[in-house]
Amino acid sequence: MNDLREPLKQLATCGLPQALEVMGERWSFMILRAAFNGLVHFEEFSAELGIARNILSGRLGRLVENGVMARIRSQEDRRKVEYRLTEKGLDLLPAMLALRQWGERYGTGIATNPVLVDARDGLPIARITIRAADGRELTWQDLAWQDSARLGQSVKKG
Amino acid sequence: MNDLREPLKQLATCGLPQALEVMGERWSFMILRAAFNGLVHFEEFSAELGIARNILSGRLGRLVENGVMARIRSQEDRRKVEYRLTEKGLDLLPAMLALRQWGERYGTGIATNPVLVDARDGLPIARITIRAADGRELTWQDLAWQDSARLGQSVKKG
DNA sequence: GCAATAGAGTTTCTAATAACAACCTATACC
């Protein structure tokens, strides 16, 4: 366990609250997943998620507001609107996959489909892991919290 | 009352809904972060998060129910209870870090503190990325969805 | 051209849930 680790009972500041501000609401990640699955239209999200229309409208609007998705009128059919992931939205993929993999691992063994693969060789992607700057895989035992003012100095683990 | 624990009917099935059922509520990730920062007692979480006591009680209970945390009576002081991350909870670290890194990257430039470092060399961990089975880093362009029944066959990018 | 229809919402109304504040309780320690 982490009994050897010196607990730091100080206020922590990090990007998590800001991420949760955008993605912490109930349907946000499900909408994101649908978007990664190629859905773009309001009616597609509605059918896939079974979410009430007003709520879906609100969530999509919020994701657009926060720059996660872009709202684009279709050229071919001007009734249609396309919601497409922005760069910022695409950058949420690691977080979504990490969550999803965790759910798969500990959930009630529902077979995942479809699977995300490397387009080059068709093999499923690896598990999302934590790595050192030089690429070594790290576990919680290998990690320590460090005050950012002291970065680069030696670390005491116990 | 279409909630997240119902299996999806149409396009995609995966572990995400199950992960969100455990971690999708408003304070769950903040509690998790506090736990990773070494907090163990009810009053510590309460002080750190400023969350109403009944809500905190409910969330902690739910995390324990779901096996993310363990509720342990302290040996030294029998009044005290320790909430400690289980293996299952520790395995949420990649997801939490990916979210946090995303928030840092796109948030309003709040300096993160403390920073998670490799205890061996004191260097901050790398960004959480998606990798192929052989370890190559992959971006969204390199990926494809594949029906799990056809794994290993040729892939067309969607 | 005109009616019917499709897409993307908005509005209204209602129910359920989450959140918060402020007490209250039950142990266990001193």
Next chain:
DNA sequence: GGTATAGGTTGTTATTAGAAACTCTATTGC
């Protein structure tokens, strides 16, 4: 007895969810 710790209870408000009906524009079929 007095205090610390973990939580339950009560009451109140805010938010979220949902169903159904409505709007507005664009397209399609005749």
